[in-house]
Amino acid sequence: MKALTEHSSVWKMALFGLLVWVGVLSAPQQAQAEYADVVINNYADAAGMRPVVFPHWYHRIRFRCKVCHADLGFKFKAGGNKITMAKIIDGKFCGACHNGEISWSVENCGMCHSGIPGTPTHISGSTVQRLVAPAYKELDKKAQ
Amino acid sequence: MSKSIFKLTAIAVSLVAFVLPTAALSASKPVTSAEVTGSMPDKLSVSNANVFNRLLKKVNDPNAAPDKDGIHDTANEGTHALQAPKVAYEGLPTTEFGNHIDWVQALNSGKLDPRYDREDPEVEPFVMDLDIVRPVKASVPDVVFPHKPHTQWLHCSNCHPKIFIPQRNTNQINMSAILLGKKCGVCHGKVAFPPTTKSCKKCHSKPKDADWTPPLSNATVKNPWR
Numbered sequence: 411m412k413a414l415t416e417h418s419s420v421w422k423m424a425l426f427g428l429l430v431w432v433g434v435l436s437a438p439q440q441a442q443a444e445y446a447d448v449v450i451n452n453y454a455d456a457a458g459m460r461p462v463v464f465p466h467w468y469h470r471i472r473f474r475c476k477v478c479h480a481d482l483g484f485k486f487k488a489g490g491n492k493i494t495m496a497k498i499i500d501g502k503f504c505g506a507c508h509n510g511e512i513s514w515s516v517e518n519c520g521m522c523h524s525g526i527p528g529t530p531t532h533i534s535g536s537t538v539q540r541l542v543a544p545a546y547k548e549l550d551k552k553a554q
Numbered sequence: 555m556s557k558s559i560f561k562l563t564a565i566a567v568s569l570v571a572f573v574l575p576t577a578a579l580s581a582s583k584p585v586t587s588a589e590v591t592g593s594m595p596d597k598l599s600v601s602n603a604n605v606f607n608r609l610l611k612k613v614n615d616p617n618a619a620p621d622k623d624g625i626h627d628t629a630n631e632g633t634h635a636l637q638a639p640k641v642a643y644e645g646l647p648t649t650e651f652g653n654h655i656d657w658v659q660a661l662n663s664g665k666l667d668p669r670y671d672r673e674d675p676e677v678e679p680f681v682m683d684l685d686i687v688r689p690v691k692a693s694v695p696d697v698v699f700p701h702k703p704h705t706q707w708l709h710c711s712n713c714h715p716k717i718f719i720p721q722r723n724t725n726q727i728n729m730s731a732i733l734l735g736k737k738c739g740v741c742h743g744k745v746a747f748p749p750t751t752k753s754c755k756k757c758h759s760k761p762k763d764a765d766w767t768p769p770l771s772n773a774t775v776k777n778p779w780r
Contacts, residue, residue: 442613443623444639445653446745460627463620466745467639467653470707474668474679475745480709481672486740506672520632525625534625535652537743537750538735542609 443534461525489531652747658703681705695758
């Protein structure tokens with residue numbers, strides 16, 4: 411009798427352990443794009459193209475912020491530069507470098523248009539998005 | 555290497571996951587010793603609403619490769635031609651926040667030398683070494699704003715005059731503005747290192763005098779029962 415109880419408890423243990431194991435492994439893993447990757451999707455979705463993903467980390471290894479944000483005039487605002495393909499092929503914005511001279515040329519559509527369709531314009535990993543509750547706005551007014 | 559560490563951790567976790575509930579289950583059986591019976595059954599009856607990590611979200615891989623990062627479309631062929639951050643970060647000094655790279659150290663150690671000009675790799679940045687100390691009313695160390703690391707990366711016109719009037723202590727700055735993406739938060743929390751518990755002291759770097767105490771609030775000063 412005792413042997414039987416012990417036996418069944420071993421089975422229960424095994425089953426429970428297995429369940430927990432399955433649970434741990436299949437728990438939703440927090441996907442996280444690299445910090446500061448910018449998704450730009452003012453027009454792309456509407457034109458049937460995937461949104462653009464701009465990797466800051468990759469470019470800052472090669473260029474200082476000054477090159478893009480002072481010389482090339484990129485404003486500090488995700489989606490705030492109203493970039494279009496017409497401007498790019500005229501050598502503005504991404505087109506200042508993605509011209510077949512400094513970097514690969516614009517015909518490599520899928521290198522830039524690589525985002526999951528429907529992703530809104532945003533910058534990944536930003537503090538504002540990660541706050542559990544919005545920061546205290548009252549104080550903010552004074553600092554405008 | 556990191557893969558095998560991951561596997562080891564997974565095995566360890568599953569072992570623990572196996573052993574804990576096992577002990578809990580066997581606790582209700584008469585075979586086990588009295589001391590286990592005394593403490594364990596409570597664990598099973600803890601309400602589901604009272605678990606850990608209700609609001610804490612942990613990231614399992616902060617430098618995920620493009621095809622696993624949740625914003626790149628894996629059906630797009632270009633996605634698979636993109637570089638994984640970890641490949642490029644090999645050998646760079648690390649931190650525990652943001653890109654998990656210490657970009658200032660990377661520059662100063664010479665491991666990185668990004669161009670200051672779009673075409674000409676010889677152009678040297680115009681670096682200005684001027685520290686601005688901003689006393690903070692709270693108990694945290696005072697803020698030191700160093701122009702040096704900023705001018706190594708940026709141009710004066712990136713900050714002056716739009717974000718900061720170039721005059722000592724004329725700009726109102728506070729932490730909530732920064733967290734909401736204003737002032738220092740235009741960059742810190744978006745591209746430059748973000749404010750997190752582990753990075754506070756990068757900005758709050760000048761410790762208060764030993765005899766410093768926080769000012770008492772009016773409600774306390776006027777409290778007759780104090």
